[in-house]
Amino acid sequence: MTKNTALKKAISAPYLVWAALFIIVPLIFVVYYSLVDAGGAFTLDYIKSIGRYKDIMLNSIWLGFVATIICLVIAYPLAYIMARSTKNVQRTMMMLVMLPMWMNLLIRTYSLMILLQDTGILNSVFSFLHLPERHMINTRGAVILGMVYNYIPYMILPLYSIMAKIDYGLVEAAQDLGASRTAVLRKVILPLSLPGIASGFTMVFVPSVSTFYISKKLGGSTFSLIGDIIEMQFKSANNYNLGAALSLILMVLILLCMAIMNRFTGEDDDGGVLI
Amino acid sequence: MKQKMSALSKLYIALIIVFLYAPIVVMIIFSFNSTVSTSVIGGFSTRWYQSLLHDTGTIKALTNTLLLAVTSSLIATVMGTAAAVGINAMKRRWIKKTTMHVTNIPMMNPEIVTGISMMLLFVFAGAMIHKDDVLGFGTMLIAHITFNLPYVILSVLPKLRQMDPHLPEAAMDLGCTPLRAFFKVTLPTISTGITTGLMMSFTLSLDDFVISYFTQGPSFETLPIRIFSMTKKRVTPDMYALSTLIFVAILLLLVLLNVSQVRGERKLRNKLDKEGA
Numbered sequence: 001m002t003k004n005t006a007l008k009k010a011i012s013a014p015y016l017v018w019a020a021l022f023i024i025v026p027l028i029f030v031v032y033y034s035l036v037d038a039g040g041a042f043t044l045d046y047i048k049s050i051g052r053y054k055d056i057m058l059n060s061i062w063l064g065f066v067a068t069i070i071c072l073v074i075a076y077p078l079a080y081i082m083a084r085s086t087k088n089v090q091r092t093m094m095m096l097v098m099l100p101m102w103m104n105l106l107i108r109t110y111s112l113m114i115l116l117q118d119t120g121i122l123n124s125v126f127s128f129l130h131l132p133e134r135h136m137i138n139t140r141g142a143v144i145l146g147m148v149y150n151y152i153p154y155m156i157l158p159l160y161s162i163m164a165k166i167d168y169g170l171v172e173a174a175q176d177l178g179a180s181r182t183a184v185l186r187k188v189i190l191p192l193s194l195p196g197i198a199s200g201f202t203m204v205f206v207p208s209v210s211t212f213y214i215s216k217k218l219g220g221s222t223f224s225l226i227g228d229i230i231e232m233q234f235k236s237a238n239n240y241n242l243g244a245a246l247s248l249i250l251m252v253l254i255l256l257c258m259a260i261m262n263r264f265t266g267e268d269d270d271g272g273v274l275i
Numbered sequence: 276m277k278q279k280m281s282a283l284s285k286l287y288i289a290l291i292i293v294f295l296y297a298p299i300v301v302m303i304i305f306s307f308n309s310t311v312s313t314s315v316i317g318g319f320s321t322r323w324y325q326s327l328l329h330d331t332g333t334i335k336a337l338t339n340t341l342l343l344a345v346t347s348s349l350i351a352t353v354m355g356t357a358a359a360v361g362i363n364a365m366k367r368r369w370i371k372k373t374t375m376h377v378t379n380i381p382m383m384n385p386e387i388v389t390g391i392s393m394m395l396l397f398v399f400a401g402a403m404i405h406k407d408d409v410l411g412f413g414t415m416l417i418a419h420i421t422f423n424l425p426y427v428i429l430s431v432l433p434k435l436r437q438m439d440p441h442l443p444e445a446a447m448d449l450g451c452t453p454l455r456a457f458f459k460v461t462l463p464t465i466s467t468g469i470t471t472g473l474m475m476s477f478t479l480s481l482d483d484f485v486i487s488y489f490t491q492g493p494s495f496e497t498l499p500i501r502i503f504s505m506t507k508k509r510v511t512p513d514m515y516a517l518s519t520l521i522f523v524a525i526l527l528l529l530v531l532l533n534v535s536q537v538r539g540e541r542k543l544r545n546k547l548d549k550e551g552a
Contacts, residue, residue: 005364007453012361012374015354015424019377022421026392027380033395078291081284089280091537093288095529100295102525106484106502107518110510111298114305119314121301149298202383210385213484217506227387234391234489244395247388254385 030251033244046245053229053246060226061253063140064209067147071155071204072197074148079159079196080189083166090164094157101153109146109217116142116218138220146214147204154203162196163189201261206254226250299522306515313512323516333517336501340481343412343497347419348476354420355427356469360461362428363435378429381422390489393418397490410492418490419480426479427472434468435461 037043050057082093100108115121116136123133136142166189174184212227219225226246233243280288306324310317327333365371381389393414401409438461446456462469484499491500498517505514 005366008364009361011357012359012365015358015361015428016374018354018421018424019374022393022396022417023377023380026389026396029395029399030388030392074291077287081280081288085280091533095533096292096295099522099526099529100299102478102482103299103518103522104482104484104499104502106499106506107302107514108298110506111302114313115298115301117314121314124314149294152295206383206385210387212387213503227385230387230391234394240395240398243391247391251384251388255383258383 030244030248033241034248037241046241049242050245050249056224056229057226060209063144064147064205067144067208068201068205070148071152072200075152075155075159075200079156079163082160083163097153097156105150106213108150109214112146112149113137113217137218138223142218143215143223146218147208147211150214151204151207155200158199158203159193159196162193166192198261202258205257209254210250302515303519305512306519308512311511323513327513327516330513333501336496336498339495340498343415343419344477344480347416347423347480348473351420351423351476352427352469352473355424355472356431359428359431359435363432378425382425386485389422390486394489408492410490412495414490415487415495418486419483422486423476423480426475430472430475431465431468434465438464
């Protein structure tokens with residue numbers, strides 16, 4: 001048997017080498033670039049210059065957080081309704097939720113921009129209904145809407161898959177024992193669906209905080225998130241060192257948020273909920 | 276107990292569907308617009324679909340995207356399945372744990388960080404070998420394989436854990452070589468996990484923009500990259516036409532999958548009924 005186990009271990013070797021080369025080494029490069037200047041000499045200037053981007057950073061985290069909470073509030077009842085409906089409805093709903101995910105994010109965001117434009121369709125509808133026209137594009141609200149629109153399927157799917165597994169005998173038992181509707185929600189459904197909330201939260205929060213396309217299209221040129229600043233350093237300003245330093249901070253901040261999140265849900269990272 | 280939906284639930288679902296699909300409907304409508312405008316409808320026409328057929332750049336980008344998605348998902352599936360088998364056999368807990376933590380990194384990290392970290396590596400390696408055009412198909416392929424691998428490993432690993440470890444042992448006791456036991460016993464048992472991993476890798480790779488954006492070079496353009504450079508300027512409706520076609524293709528694929536699934540279940544039920552009778 002030992003020979004067989006050794007063989008089995010050996011076939012994971014290509015992956016281990018790959019992971020070291022293309023997961024670990026690139027991260028070391030991020031750290032390295034953020035600690036040297038363009039000439040390669042050691043400096044802490046880039047890390048220190050983070051202070052200048054503090055507001056943008058906090059703003060990104062705040063917008064990402066608001067978008068995630070909105071997703072959760074919208075998705076939670078939907079996931080519950082889906083989990084309790086017939087098999088056919090479940091199947092159809094899954095398909096309807098997943099279909100927009102396979103549309104390119106850029107195209108979806110661009111279409112949203114067209115809807116929200118000052119001369120766009122929503123405003124045409126408003127004026128048709130004799131409502132006052134509204135300026136919607138290039139506002140914070142538009143950016144949050146873009147995040148919610150693009151990432152809400154990532155909240156619905158994990159919530160639904162965890163709620164579909166809940167044994168509804170428990171809900172009925174609680175009702176039989178006299179629990180009110182809110183008590184059932186608070187004491188039975190909510191605790192049982194916590195792992196789904198945790199993975200949905202991660203799946204929406206991380207891409208929202210680090211986005212650069214959504215803010216560029218829906219927030220306009222006056223509105224920048226941390227992702228925009230990082231993208232600029234690599235694609236136009238050619239300041240790789242500053243870009244690396246900002247990425248490092250972003251990564252650390254997100255890991256911190258995740259750690260706080262995991263404390264709340266007490267989730268073990270072994271396995272986790274994958275969609 | 277499954278119950279009938281209340282009117283309120285139905286309304287709620289309808290509102291969310293409208294929210295999810297309004298931008299897509301807008302896109303489909305404007306793909307048939309006879310003018311270039313994206314706010315005024317001029318009349319019905321298929322001119323954008325026709326111009327798409329003659330747009331060699333877009334067609335090239337489409338074939339590039341498919342090429343990248345097929346190769347990266349196949350390589351990631353083979354390497355990831357092998358890795359999962361190895362990881363499952365690991366005895367020491369801390370080695371296993373560390374490996375899983377590293378595997379989770381590309382999934383947990385923001386895409387932009389994964390993208391730039393690889394870009395830094397490639398640019399550095401390029402400077403070492405005095406080549407300034409390292410970024411291209413090769414670097415994108417490496418990047419796509421890397422972000423696909425965790426999805427393959429995490430879909431195969433649970434199947435391996437669920438499998439009875441005595442099964443391959445029994446096969447070997449009956450005279451199979453370890454390799455034959457793997458192909459005859461282990462592989463069929465974990466095949467659903469492998470298929471899920473492959474499907475996920477393929478779709479992730481097709482749709483990826485952020486990581487591709489940082490590891491791409493001018494020599495190899497994929498569809499998301501092309502769409503990005505087009506949305507920098509004013510988008511012409513032929514991009515809508517293309518997206519509409521992609522949308523319809525995915526819709527058909529999903530419906531077909533669903534129908535075959537329902538059929539399979541019905542067949543199984545009929546069979547069970549007959550056996551019961």
